[in-house]
Structures are given as C-alpha cells and as structure tokens.
Amino acid sequence: MNRFAIITILLYLFVFQTGFSQNDSLTIYNKYKPIADKIIQKAFSDSSAFNKLAYFCDVFGPRLSGSSNLVKALDWLKTELQNDGFENVKAEEVMVPHWVRGREYCRLLSPREANISLNSLGGSISTPPEGVTAPVIVVNDVKELDSLADKIKGKILLFNEPFINYGQAVQYRFYGAKWAAKYGAVASLIRSVSPLEHQNLHTGVMGYNDSIPKIPHAAITPEDASMLQRMQNLGITPIINIYSECKTLPDTMSHNIMGDITGSVYPNEIIAIGGHTDSWDLGTGAHDDASGVIAALQAGRILLDLGIKPKRTIRITGWVNEENGSRGGIAYRDKHKNEKHVLMLEQDSGIFPPESIRFTGPDSILKLLKYAEPLFKQIADIKVDIGGGGVDIGPMMKLGVPGISVGNEDNGKYFWYHHSNADTVDKINPHNFNKTIAAIALAIYIYSDFNFELPGNIK
Numbered sequence: 001m002n003r004f005a006i007i008t009i010l011l012y013l014f015v016f017q018t019g020f021s022q023n024d025s026l027t028i029y030n031k032y033k034p035i036a037d038k039i040i041q042k043a044f045s046d047s048s049a050f051n052k053l054a055y056f057c058d059v060f061g062p063r064l065s066g067s068s069n070l071v072k073a074l075d076w077l078k079t080e081l082q083n084d085g086f087e088n089v090k091a092e093e094v095m096v097p098h099w100v101r102g103r104e105y106c107r108l109l110s111p112r113e114a115n116i117s118l119n120s121l122g123g124s125i126s127t128p129p130e131g132v133t134a135p136v137i138v139v140n141d142v143k144e145l146d147s148l149a150d151k152i153k154g155k156i157l158l159f160n161e162p163f164i165n166y167g168q169a170v171q172y173r174f175y176g177a178k179w180a181a182k183y184g185a186v187a188s189l190i191r192s193v194s195p196l197e198h199q200n201l202h203t204g205v206m207g208y209n210d211s212i213p214k215i216p217h218a219a220i221t222p223e224d225a226s227m228l229q230r231m232q233n234l235g236i237t238p239i240i241n242i243y244s245e246c247k248t249l250p251d252t253m254s255h256n257i258m259g260d261i262t263g264s265v266y267p268n269e270i271i272a273i274g275g276h277t278d279s280w281d282l283g284t285g286a287h288d289d290a291s292g293v294i295a296a297l298q299a300g301r302i303l304l305d306l307g308i309k310p311k312r313t314i315r316i317t318g319w320v321n322e323e324n325g326s327r328g329g330i331a332y333r334d335k336h337k338n339e340k341h342v343l344m345l346e347q348d349s350g351i352f353p354p355e356s357i358r359f360t361g362p363d364s365i366l367k368l369l370k371y372a373e374p375l376f377k378q379i380a381d382i383k384v385d386i387g388g389g390g391v392d393i394g395p396m397m398k399l400g401v402p403g404i405s406v407g408n409e410d411n412g413k414y415f416w417y418h419h420s421n422a423d424t425v426d427k428i429n430p431h432n433f434n435k436t437i438a439a440i441a442l443a444i445y446i447y448s449d450f451n452f453e454l455p456g457n458i459k
C-alpha cells in the first residue's frame with residue numbers, strides 16, 4: 001500500500017472514530033465557543049454558588065460521618081437537587097464508621113506546668129479515665145525511632161516530622177500509633193500535618209494494626225512539637241498528661257446523594273461529577289470538600305438554567321465518608337457498576353485559582369480535550385494535562401472509567417486549612433469558586449457531546 005493510501009485510511013479512521021476533522025482545534029473551538037461563552041457568563045453572573053456553599057457549611061457545620069449535622073446536610077442537598085429540577089434524585093444507603101471526639105486535653109507537667117493544645121486523630125482510642133502521664137521522647141522520623149528502639153517503652157512518643165509534603169507527613173498520622181506501640185510507647189503524638197505554624201491543630205484518619213497494642217494517637221501544634229524537641233535537645237525530659245474521651249461507636253446508616261440530567265442521545269451513558277459531603281469535625285469543611293459538592297451542583301444547575309441538553313447523562317453526586325472510610329465511593333461502584341459510566345469527575349483539592357483540567361484516560365481523548373484549551377483560557381489560565389482522579393471515583397476508575405478534575409494553583413495553602421478549625425467559608429474566594437464551576441461545566445459538557453464511542457466500565 002502506498003503512503004497516500006495509508007494516510008487516507010488513517011485520516012478516515014480518525015474522523016470516523018472521533019467525529020472531528022483534521023483541523024480539530026479550530027473545529028472544537030468554533031463548535032463550542034457559543035456555548036462556552038454562555039456557561040462562563042452564567043457562572044460568573046452571581047454569587048448563588050457561594051451562597052449555597054455558605055449555607056451548607058455555616059448552617060449545618062462540620063459533617064463527620066455518623067453526625068446529625070451530616071444527616072441534615074444530606075437532606076438539604078437532596079432537596080436542592082429536587083428543587084433545581086434534576087431527575088432521579090436519590091439517597092442511596094451506605095453504612096459508615098461513627099467515631100466521636102469527646103473532651104480532650106494535654107498538660108505539660110514538667111519542667112513547668114502549661115496547657116498544650118491537642119486533638120485526637122480520627123479513629124483513635126481514648127485514654128484511661130485518669131489519662132496517660134509519661135515522659136516524652138521526641139523523634140524526627142521512623143529511622144530515628146528505630147535507632148532508639150530500647151528507649152521507647154513506657155514513654156509518650158512524639159513524631160516531630162517537619163512538613164515537606166503531605167504524602168510524607170501523613171504517614172506519621174496514619175501509621176504513627178502502631179510504629180510507637182511496637183516499641184512499647186503508651187501513647188503517640190504527631191506534629192500537626194501542615195506547613196503553616198500558626199498554633200493550628202490538624203486532624204485526619206489514623207489506623208491500628210490488630211497484632212500491635214492500640215494506644216491513643218493525637219496531634220499537637222507545630223509550635224508545641226518544636227518546644228518539646230528543644231527541651232529534649234537541652235537534656236530535659238518533658239513529662240505530660242494526655243486525656244481523651246474519643247471512641248468508635250457502631251457503624252451507622254448514611255447516604256450517597258445524586259440527581260441526573262438525563263442524556264438526550266445516550267441516556268444510558270453516565271458522567272458522574274461531585275465531591276464528598278462529609279468533613280472532619282473541626283472547621284466546617286469548606287475547602288474539603290463542601291466546595292467540590294457545591295461546585296458540581298452548580299455546574300449542573302448552569303446547564304439546566306441555560307437549557308443545554310447534554311447528549312449523555314450528567315449525574316451530580318455527593319459521595320459520603322471519604323474522610324474516614326471511603327465507603328461512599330465503594331458503595332457507588334457496587335451499586336452502579338452495571339451502568340455504563342464514561343467519565344468520573346471529582347473535585348477535592350479546595351478552591352484556588354484554577355490552572356488545569358486534569359484527565360486520566362486515553363491519549364486520543366486527552367488530545368481532543370487539549371484542542372479545547374483556548375476555550376478554558378477564557379475562564380482562567382487553564383491548561384489541559386494528565387492526572388485527574390480522587391478517592392471517591394477511584395473504585396469506578398479501576399473498572400476502566402476515565403477520571404477528570406480541575407487542578408488549581410494553591411501555593412501550598414490547601415494544607416494550611418486542611419482538616420483544621422481554619423477550613424471555613426471565609427477562605428473561599430467567590431471568583432475562584434465561580435471559575436472552577438465554569439471549568440467543570442464546560443469540561444463535562446464538551447465530554448458529554450463527543451460523537452464517538454467513549455470508553456468506560458462497560459464495552
């Protein structure tokens with residue numbers, strides 16, 4: 001076969017498979033420019049999304065799995081979906097863990113008396129009623145812990161690992177109790193997982209290992225962790241008393257909430273978009289992740305308001321229990337794996353200036369999304385790149401469904417607020433919120449409109 005024939009066949013296959021011509025960038029731009037203009041104009045036109053976010057966070061408060069706050073917030077979300085005109089609005093049952101904090105405190109007893117701020121990490125056991133009183137031994141990392149193995153017994157171990165990045169620091173939050181208990185520590189503490197040193201406490205999930213004794217596990221502020229380290233460096237052994245009442249109650253019933261815009265051409269092909277409705281019990285989970293849930297809700301609402309009919313079904317979803325069990329994402333997969341999903345979108349990285357559309361899926365589709373980049377540039381300096389995903393959409397993505405998220409430029413600030421009392425609505429910039437919503441609405445609309453067979457969990 002000569003070269004010309006091969007090129008002709010390849011071109012034919014490309015056009016046939018994607019429905020776009022050779023000059024795709026211009027084709028996509030021209031095709032979607034009018035609708036992009038409308039979406040952006042609508043998203044930027046008012047503060048209704050921000051007001052919904054404020055309502056969700058300020059009226060219901062923190063939404064830890066098992067809490068009555070979460071029950072009320074989920075009822076509200078379901079009613080909003082119904083009132084907004086979404087179809088098939090549902091609350092699907094999910095059993096979730098139920099951990100509660102209770103009273104807790106920490107006292108420095110020697111070399112002087114002082115209060116130390118402390119918060120138990122999610123899933124920790126309580127102390128005995130009299131608390132735990134013991135000398136503190138400070139280590140910077142696991143290597144140092146191993147080198148001091150014979151000095152740990154009977155002590156309260158403090159991991160004073162400075163924040164380099166989240167992935168590294170969070171290891172101490174999750175595994176710290178079992179690492180410490182292995183050498184006989186009676187309790188373990190971590191330096192709060194955050195780059196910011198503003199006397200702030202950060203909670204988050206931790207784990208035990210059934211073969212190792214369970215000991216209380218909590219976070220203290222970076223300032224107090226540094227102080228205890230300095231005392232040790234001076235040859236002083238601080239003695240502290242820790243008290244906490246936290247406990248794990250039996251699992252309780254909660255719900256994934258969802259509502260659809262039924263596809264006009266391929267109603268049985270689903271694009272599920274959303275975030276997680278639960279949050280930690282500190283702050284009000286504004287960045288993490290009320291913003292993701294409300295952004296998806298508003299993106300759908302914009303399409304409805306503009307009378308835009310996506311070819312495929314768009315499902316607005318609030319997954320539950322991302323923070324301490326990931327049960328919502330797993331339950332969603334178990335319940336819906338027999339419906340064809342062609343895309344999952346999860347927004348769970350807070351609200352900052354959007355800078356990317358992150359996509360995990362076939363290169364051929366990434367290429368088409370890249371052609372749409374000039375449209376996203378109308379919203380902000382957004383590029384299309386690889387890397388979309390999330391805890392809640394992970395189970396469906398493992399079955400072959402592509403994933404997408406809007407990436408942002410947070411300059412490290414997300415972890416200033418993450419899982420702390422400071423994760424509140426005042427930290428959300430309404431303009432960045434509207435930009436994120438516009439990017440979500442445009443991305444899912446373009447994706448839903450592709451007129452070729454999309455990959456998913458079902459062929």
Ligand SMILES: [Zn+2]
Nearest residue numbers: 288289322348
């Ligand atoms: Zn989150």
